[in-house]
Amino acid sequence: MTQDQCPHRNNVQSTEKPYVYKVGIYGWRKRCLYFFVLLLMILILVNLALTIWILKVMNFTIDGMGNLRITEKGLKLEGDSEFLKPLYAKEIQSRPGSPLYLQSSRNxxxxxxxxxxxxxQLVAGSHGVHTRGKMLEVKSSRGKLLFSANEQEVVVGAERLRVMGAEGAVFSSSVETPHVRAEPFKELRLESPTRALFMEAPKGVHILAEAGDIQATCRSDLRLKSNDGEITLDAKTIKLLRLPEGKASPTGTRQPVFEICVCPNGKLFLSQAGTGSTCQVSNNVCL
Known part of the structure; x- marks a missing residue:
């Protein structure tokens, strides 16, 4: 078929308007998109404002934040600081000229x-201060040992150990010391209420009272023993009170003078003096 035979087709195509397809978002979808974009901008502005406010309040700087400063030597805190978790540090020191306080509501x-x-371990709490370790040492500012304690011994390195309690010091076992002295114008008492009291020294025991008396009181026996040396009582007057008196000889004159006799078992007794020793005659006390 040729073109002349169908003229109406060209006329129809020429009279019809071309259809245009629109590309984009229109209607309620466009309004929702603008609303979400506006809401996002508001959130960004609010977030930016809050960030600036937090930086201002927390005092964020290049060196740190708030009272916390980052230096070449480590972290520097100014003012009071509170730690809610354990703190691990190699060294903690205060500012020059300022004290260091460690404060806790419990311990x-x-x-x-x-x-x-x-x-x-060192625990300071409401019930006291408790320490745990192999050794405890206390030294002076010059490095002199003042006190040390371990499982074997306790050493007091100070020149003087002063006990201020009214009852003095109580020791459940032995005490080793080169010198025991009371304070000036105070009495020195060594007492064992329920047991025996022993004073031993490899080179002797020296008891001296320069401005007072020496009194030794016991319930049973008082023994002074020297293995290799002697016992010296150096005084202007030595009194032996309540010594038993031996049986006087029936013959001879009685004299007001007595001599001190010693039994083989160590007992002392008095015997009336005579021209010779009367200890053998009056040794009934030794029986």
């Missing part, structure tokens, strides 16, 4: 660990 614990093993 303050300082633990030294060797791996997972507890080596030393």
């Amino acid at each position: 303050v614990s300082v633990n030294i660990l060797n791996g997972s093993n507890l080596v030393s």
